[in-house]
Amino acid sequence: MWSNSHTIILSALIALVLSKQKFKKQPSDVSAHLGDTKILECKVEDLEGDVQWTKDGFGLDVTRNLTGFPRYRMIGTNREGEYSLEINNINIEDDATYECQIGATNTSEALRSKPAKLKVLVPPDPPKILNGEMLNTTERTELSIECFSTGGRPKVKIRWMKADNSTIKKSNVTETKQKLPDGKRMTVSSVIRFNVTKKDDNTSVVCQTNNEALDQPLRTSIWLMVKYAPTVKITTDPSTIVEGDKVTFTCSASSNPAVKSYLWFKDNVPLIGSQTETYAIEKAGREHHNIKIKCQVRNLEGKVGSKMIKPKINYSPVLKVTPKDVSDDKGKKVTLPCMADGYPAPSYIWYRNGDINTVVGVKNNLSVVVSEENVGKYFCRISVKGFNEITTFANVYMKGPPRIKNKASEAVQIGKRGESGKVVCDSFAIPPPSKVTWSVNGKQVDGDSAKYNVDQTTKHDGVTSRITVLNPLHADYTEYKCIIENSYGNDTAVFTLKREAAASILLPVVVSIILISVLLMSTSLTVLYCLRLRREGEGGSEDTESTSDLGSEMSEASGYTIDSTESQTMSEPFSSTMSRSGMSSEVFQPRKLAPVQPYRGMISPPPADPRSYLASPPFPTPPPPIAPPRPPPRRSISPLPMSRARLQTNPGIPNFYPTVRRNNIIPSDELATMV
Numbered sequence: 001m002w003s004n005s006h007t008i009i010l011s012a013l014i015a016l017v018l019s020k021q022k023f024k025k026q027p028s029d030v031s032a033h034l035g036d037t038k039i040l041e042c043k044v045e046d047l048e049g050d051v052q053w054t055k056d057g058f059g060l061d062v063t064r065n066l067t068g069f070p071r072y073r074m075i076g077t078n079r080e081g082e083y084s085l086e087i088n089n090i091n092i093e094d095d096a097t098y099e100c101q102i103g104a105t106n107t108s109e110a111l112r113s114k115p116a117k118l119k120v121l122v123p124p125d126p127p128k129i130l131n132g133e134m135l136n137t138t139e140r141t142e143l144s145i146e147c148f149s150t151g152g153r154p155k156v157k158i159r160w161m162k163a164d165n166s167t168i169k170k171s172n173v174t175e176t177k178q179k180l181p182d183g184k185r186m187t188v189s190s191v192i193r194f195n196v197t198k199k200d201d202n203t204s205v206v207c208q209t210n211n212e213a214l215d216q217p218l219r220t221s222i223w224l225m226v227k228y229a230p231t232v233k234i235t236t237d238p239s240t241i242v243e244g245d246k247v248t249f250t251c252s253a254s255s256n257p258a259v260k261s262y263l264w265f266k267d268n269v270p271l272i273g274s275q276t277e278t279y280a281i282e283k284a285g286r287e288h289h290n291i292k293i294k295c296q297v298r299n300l301e302g303k304v305g306s307k308m309i310k311p312k313i314n315y316s317p318v319l320k321v322t323p324k325d326v327s328d329d330k331g332k333k334v335t336l337p338c339m340a341d342g343y344p345a346p347s348y349i350w351y352r353n354g355d356i357n358t359v360v361g362v363k364n365n366l367s368v369v370v371s372e373e374n375v376g377k378y379f380c381r382i383s384v385k386g387f388n389e390i391t392t393f394a395n396v397y398m399k400g401p402p403r404i405k406n407k408a409s410e411a412v413q414i415g416k417r418g419e420s421g422k423v424v425c426d427s428f429a430i431p432p433p434s435k436v437t438w439s440v441n442g443k444q445v446d447g448d449s450a451k452y453n454v455d456q457t458t459k460h461d462g463v464t465s466r467i468t469v470l471n472p473l474h475a476d477y478t479e480y481k482c483i484i485e486n487s488y489g490n491d492t493a494v495f496t497l498k499r500e501a502a503a504s505i506l507l508p509v510v511v512s513i514i515l516i517s518v519l520l521m522s523t524s525l526t527v528l529y530c531l532r533l534r535r536e537g538e539g540g541s542e543d544t545e546s547t548s549d550l551g552s553e554m555s556e557a558s559g560y561t562i563d564s565t566e567s568q569t570m571s572e573p574f575s576s577t578m579s580r581s582g583m584s585s586e587v588f589q590p591r592k593l594a595p596v597q598p599y600r601g602m603i604s605p606p607p608a609d610p611r612s613y614l615a616s617p618p619f620p621t622p623p624p625p626i627a628p629p630r631p632p633p634r635r636s637i638s639p640l641p642m643s644r645a646r647l648q649t650n651p652g653i654p655n656f657y658p659t660v661r662r663n664n665i666i667p668s669d670e671l672a673t674m675v
Helices: 004-018 506-538 540-558 564-577 668-674
Strands: 022-025 030-033 038-040 043-045 051-055 072-075 084-087 096-102 116-121 134-138 142-152 157-161 173-179 186-195 203-210 218-237 247-256 259-266 278-281 293-299 304-309 313-321 326-328 333-337 339-343 347-352 359-361 365-369 376-383 390-398 412-415 421-428 435-440 452-459 462-469 479-486 489-499
Touching (some): 038 116, 218 293, 247 304, 462 479
Parallel strands (some): 030 116, 218 304
Antiparallel strands (some): 072 084, 142 186, 247 278, 313 339, 479 489
16 A cells, blocks of 8 residues: 555656756856946756746846846846846845746746855955054053954954064954944954063054955054163173183163163172173183173163173083993993083093994993993093093993902912011902902911911902911911802912022122132232342342241241241242242252141041142142132031131142141131231
């Protein structure tokens, strides 16, 4: 069964199929100025009904002349199907919404075009400022300026600007609008509020209006006269200041009214006597960097203005934060801080282990990941333009077991005679050692005993431990074992303590004996030579006696008893070298030796040297001069020097005279006393 709704839908579909009239062209929105002529287009195909225009929903007429509306008419022809609306001499009343409509027939329903709006553009009247053309005020005063515009269509936009054409912030502007009696145009009012500053003196505030009807905006302005405190500016000479320069500060000011006086301040303290436009610092230093220099100016109305600057003094860098040695586990990140005070701002360069060509950082703080490759000494080089660079450093260590540094270089350590023995164990350890152990012959040493004393010096990178052996004995000169431990492990070293070698006393004794012997022999020969010279004048008959006396004197000087024959024998060498003295020159005749007797003063058996008992061997004639006898060395086990046992001849020449033991030998110490 068909419902009513189905019937309505079916009827509409039938009407649509049967309908033929339709719009070929429809009107669109358009704008027009006062006095313009505008056409709203409307074209229809297969027209069956009547065509009319409506204005704001009110029908005008179905005829082309549009009776009652002399400025309106429908243009075109029925054959062409054009029914466009033409409006002449447009005025504000024509501002409306228009539609082109087609009446219904038996076979066609009524049609309506889309609405078309005619916007009539009406320019506003010139804007006006209610405050007048000039305004006198004082700085920091809030001004309220009102500008209005009337009669514009569409709505007028008001813009506030300053003298430099910069827009004043909208937040400081309030706006109102009101329609005129025609309901189309309106009056717009705008009020701006702002605080006046010295910058606003002798400037203008502009009110500008505009809408679509204007080719160019309309403007009006008000002139501001502002009284303000002095505006102060400070300049420095030189403009770039280096530590040690003389600096002159100059104060300049603008004011309304004019400036009356100046006053300078340094760190907010008035500088008495500095009441001119300039102030000088004779020698600028780093202590003047960024100090507060202020110039205060007063005008004729008593308004005060001031300006404060902080002069920048270029000065060399000085360390403020020095990097410290750091340590951590492998893979951990550590930071080395480095900071200096200087101007201009210091720049930083980090490099490692003295390799300045490899930069590892350019900031004041350096981060390092601890590893075998990254540990070492890191240098922070600080630069300030125009000054010498400064450098500091710190070490980065990786924590691990200790390492004894001197285990090889000082494996053997020497103890001085008469002093306590000391053994040193020097270690590198990060973290510092927790335990140091000494042992001797497998036994741990008590570091605070009567025999041993252990002390240690803690360093930032380890410890130096010393064991002291008090009153060391022969058995104490042995091996000492040092064990250094920390939380990561340990290291062991064995050191040997040796006694200092005894100083040799034999050489000084031998040298002393030789020197004394040479001195004694020189003295003896001098005495003998003097005696011979004295006896030369006694004649040849006394030669034998002289020779005998000379032998006796030599016997006394050398500790031997010499008879006349021996005296003659000993005088022979002298006669061969001093024949001009008149001494006897008889040829020496060998003789048999008397039996050897033990010599007096002997405290041990005589040495088993066969040369001690030999008779004088034959020798060529004449023999060379005999050298002075040399004393034998003293026995080291005797508290007194050993007495001479024989006359020692020079080993470099033949031994012409026998070495004979005699009973009447005088000990060498007594002989020295006699001489």
